[in-house]
Amino acid sequence: MHQITKRLQAIVKVAVRIFFVLGASGDLAKKKTFPALFNLFRQGFLHPDEVHIFGYARTKISDDELRNRIRGYLINDKNASPEHVEKLSKFLELIKYVSGSYDSEEGFRLLDKEISEHELSKNSVEGTSRRLFYLALPPSVYPSVCKMIRNFCMNRSDLGGWTRIVVEKPFGKDLESAEQLSTQIGELFEEPQIYRIDHYLGKELVQNLLVLRFANRFFLPLWNRDNIDNVQIVFREDFGTDGRGGYFDEYGIIRDIIQNHLLQVFCLVAMEKPVSLKPEHIRDEKVKVLQSVLPIKDEEVVLGQYEGYRDDPTVPDQSNTPTFATLVLRIHNERWEGVPFVLKAGKALNSRKAEIRVQFKDVPGDIYKCKKQGRNEFVIRLQPSEAMYMKLTVKQPGLEMSTAQSELDLSYVQRYQGVTIPEAYERLILDTIRGDQQHFVRRDELKAAWEIFTPLLHRIDDGEMKPLPYQPGSRGPAEADELLAKAGYVQTHGYKKKTKTTLNPHQATRQECASA
Structure with a gap:
């Protein structure tokens, strides 16, 4: 009983979040995934004592080489304040890199070994970390990568941890290929574990x-x-x-x-x-x-x-x-x-x-003959210059009774x-x-x-x-x-x-x- 209580206290105290960016050396990871993680870190949503980030790809590079590759996407002349530089330095310290194939056991066993060592270093109970795998990869390798994660890198949910998979579009090329992909991933993970990301949402x-x-x-x-x-x-x-x-x-x-x-x-x-x-x-x-x-x-x-x-x-x-x-x-x-x-x-x-x-x-019953001005419209500008406005017919300022189209903006x-x-x-x-x-x-x-x-x-x-x-x-x-x-x-x-x-x-x- 004492051992169980001790374990639960450890879970509450030191459960850690571990992010895995698979395809870490690719454009999507450098331009979108790592900048998003850094901005969340900078705003306090990711705490340095609770978070660690692993990059994984076939490219054989060191931890520092990966950090240097993404550094240019996280800082520029406009945001090079001392505070930003300090935050960036702390963020980059959280990143480690593991090289391996997307369809072989060796790389994923090595990745799991690195995770376990990190959990021990944080005094965390094995199986209590929260593991998020971001697949910044082409869909063709999703099935093999998901199989490797399932077999070698899964967390134990009964000890308070979880494993989630984020997959990028395109999800197939037609109904048949999409269903095949969904079936292959669905045989390995439950639907609540799968996050199909469409950045427009x-x-x-x-x-x-x-x-x-x-x-x-x-x-x-x-x-x-x-x-x-x-x-x-x-x-x-x-x-x-x-x-x-x-x-x-x-x-x-x-x-x-x-x-x-x-x-x-x-x-x-x-x-x-x-x-x-x-x-x-x-x-x-x-x-x-x-x-x-x-x-x-x-x-x-x-x-x-x-x-x-x-x-x-x-x-x-x-x-x-x-x-x-x-x-x-x-x-x-x-x-x-x-x-x-x-x-x-x-x-x-x-x-x-x-x-x-x-x-x-x-x-x-258009008594003002407004048709020439055009119809009412409601417009939502998603990008760039986010805005929404309603086009309305109004009286033109002046002594004459004439109408014009304007907007509530x-x-x-x-x-x-x-x-x-x-x-x-x-x-x-x-x-x-x-x-x-x-x-x-x-x-x-x-x-x-x-x-x-x-x-x-x-x-x-x-x-x-x-x-x-x-x-x-x-x-x-x-x-x-x-x-x-x-x-x-x-x-x-x-x-x-x-x-x-x-x-x-x-x-x-x-x-x-x-x-x-």
């Missing part, structure tokens, strides 16, 4: 969507087919594949952006109110929305490929991979019947932005001056520590998402649907704007959104043309 304005919809009375009666004419969810980049052509060509814009990032936003815009804020209740409602989506019609899809894409030596000369897509999703339920949801994504376009644009129907850089908006990866890694799966993709949700897109993707892969050429720096193929008009979107001409210059000297006056 960690963005500040995406996390605000449920609050906006369900904590504000005036949205509740408007958010339906009786008042909303169409919804656009848009992702634009003003650059091409930039050296990633070979990788991108395997997937294309639909797999890379629409099937995951934009579809996650779509779920939050369209879902019903959950029973509670428990993660499973929220994810239940997202699945219901996906299961209500009708099959995508070929005539409601426009594909594009920017001119010059095939000049990349890593891209096949006859590549049929789209770098642009606009498509319409339709939901067969009481709230959204007849409302088109337009998902649009593209590379090498005329601007960089991601936004949600909800366009309301025309005012019935919440620009984050103006309203929340001095507040740092956390990076998506910071928020999501913190969620994994807390065991909160709300912002991660569940297996049945992943399956439902692939069921929507797999038939379309197979027709593209088989060459049955061809992308249209478009000029880099343009809006994409003209046929995409025609599809948007057929879906009911009414573009406002001549309207400019203007915001006053902020007190922040680094923030310039922002103007945004209203066209989507």
Whole structure:
């Protein structure tokens, strides 16, 4: 009895969190994972006495070499204050490196040996640490890595520890491959141990969507087919594949952006109110929305490929991979019947932005003849320059009775001056520590998402649907704007959104043309 009590006291006192970054020498780890961990450390969410970080990869380098590789991503001329440098030094001391293969016992046995030695050094009871494995790796090695973790690096949950696995997209290339991957990982770990990360769910304005919809009375009666004419969810980049052509060509814009990032936003815009804020209740409602989506019609899809894409030596000369897509999703339920949801994504376009644009129907009995000014819209700018605003028709100041379109504007850089908006990866890694799966993709949700897109993707892969050429720096193929008009979107001409210059000297006056 005395030994059990002693052990429990040790568990409470010295249970440690150990992070494993697999693929530690790769770009994702250096640019996203390690910076997110450092920011959490810097803000006090990771305590140096309780946390240790192991990097693991095939590259044969020392602890110091890994630290030096990531140092440049954690400090620059703007944040080189003495306090920051001191914090960085303490953070880098927490990092150790183990080299090994992703499919051999030797490397993972060595990793487990290093863990055990660290636990002993911290006077921790073996099996009580909390082990988080972040797979910053290509999906092709997920099964072998997960098998090695399961066989050699698992923690004993009956002694107060846990083991969690974070996997990055893409989760397969179609329904069959995704299900196969899910089955392979599911045979090794329980669903509550698996965190399928989609960094878009960690963005500040995406996390605000449920609050906006369900904590504000005036949205509740408007958010339906009786008042909303169409919804656009848009992702634009003003650059091409930039050296990633070979990788991108395997997937294309639909797999890379629409099937995951934009579809996650779509779920939050369209879902019903959950029973509670428990993660499973929220994810239940997202699945219901996906299961209500009708099959995508070929005539409601426009594909594009920017001119010059095939000049990349890593891209096949006859590549049929789209770098642009606009498509319409339709939901067969009481709230959204007849409302088109337009998902649009593209590379090498005329601007960089991601936004949600909800366009309301025309005012019935329009006594002010407001149609010429355009419809009411609610716009949520996800990136860059996070903001949300409502386009309204108002009286133009003066003696004449004339109307104009203006906006009610919440620009984050103006309203929340001095507040740092956390990076998506910071928020999501913190969620994994807390065991909160709300912002991660569940297996049945992943399956439902692939069921929507797999038939379309197979027709593209088989060459049955061809992308249209478009000029880099343009809006994409003209046929995409025609599809948007057929879906009911009414573009406002001549309207400019203007915001006053902020007190922040680094923030310039922002103007945004209203066209989507």
